[in-house]
């Protein structure tokens with residue numbers, strides 16, 4: 036970074052009491068550093084590193100499993116984050132304990148080659164186990180994986196052996212985190228599932244005070260882009276991560292849309308979100324808790340009453356999709372006996 040670029044990010048002021056200059060980096064987790072440093076022991080006494088990690092972000096890889104002519108692909112972006120048992124690398128510039136982020140990237144490729152890829156969650160667990168076993172001075176491993184939504188092409192004569200198409204219905208990801216001496220924690224993610232229905236949604240009987248302008252809506256368009264993130268119970272028995280992910284997706288679609296004839300009624304985004312979470316916890320004993328976010332993407336009926344000669348007082352056909360702002364509804368539902 037040049038000096039000119041730096042000055043955009045850094046506020047510098049003089050700390051009279053300590054006779055030192057302090058800089059604040061808003062985008063950095065290290066919030067205070069001495070630009071003209073006092074004695075090292077002053078720094079050590081004044082501050083402590085509360086948390087730190089380092090690793091390689093978004094290592095892109097495509098893995099091909101070749102089962103004769105039938106091929107299966109997985110395209111992922113993997114982030115590794117390691118936390119060491121000492122902070123000497125940060126504090127004194129001693130690099131001797133650093134597992135280079137480049138080596139972390141190589142590890143991801145080598146484990147993919149040697150073990151193959153199954154689910155993102157299982158590969159995350161493999162990486163956690165590997166880093167903790169290979170390096171005794173690694174205290175914590177955090178792995179994030181995002182999966183590209185490839186789907187096998189359905190050709191006229193059946194599923195294609197080796198050709199795929201991107202179907203961006205929802206994106207899959209996971210986070211696996213393991214501390215030395217502890218069980219790994221696995222989170223799965225489903226993001227970007229955009230849905231819309233044209234009826235069977237209302238929003239009435241909310242607070243009616245001097246701030247309210249929204250009329251009761253007995254029948255409205257309901258659209259949202261669902262994000263869900265759920266934590267697995269850390270049990271010993273193996274989890275079918277693919278089946279769980281698909282079951283969460285199905286629960287979201289079922290509780291949003293309902294049966295093909297007639298659908299399902301929603302009194303609010305809050306209630307639909309909550310009922311979906313209840314369905315997930317009821318159906319999937321391996322899930323300990325689930326967080327869901329459903330922005331309320333508004334579609335307002337365009338006011339055509341100003342055009343009495345060509346328009347009509349009621350308009351239930353032409354809507355204005357409102358990009359921003361949206362409502363934002365979030366809830367974390369856990370089993371009542373779980374320790375969060």
Ligand SMILES: O=c1[nH]c(=O)c2[nH]c(=O)[nH]c2[nH]1
Nearest residue numbers: 238249302303304305331362
């Ligand atoms: O389902 C809804 N929940 C709200 O909290 C809300 N607020 C709002 O303006 N519209 C809606 N819809």
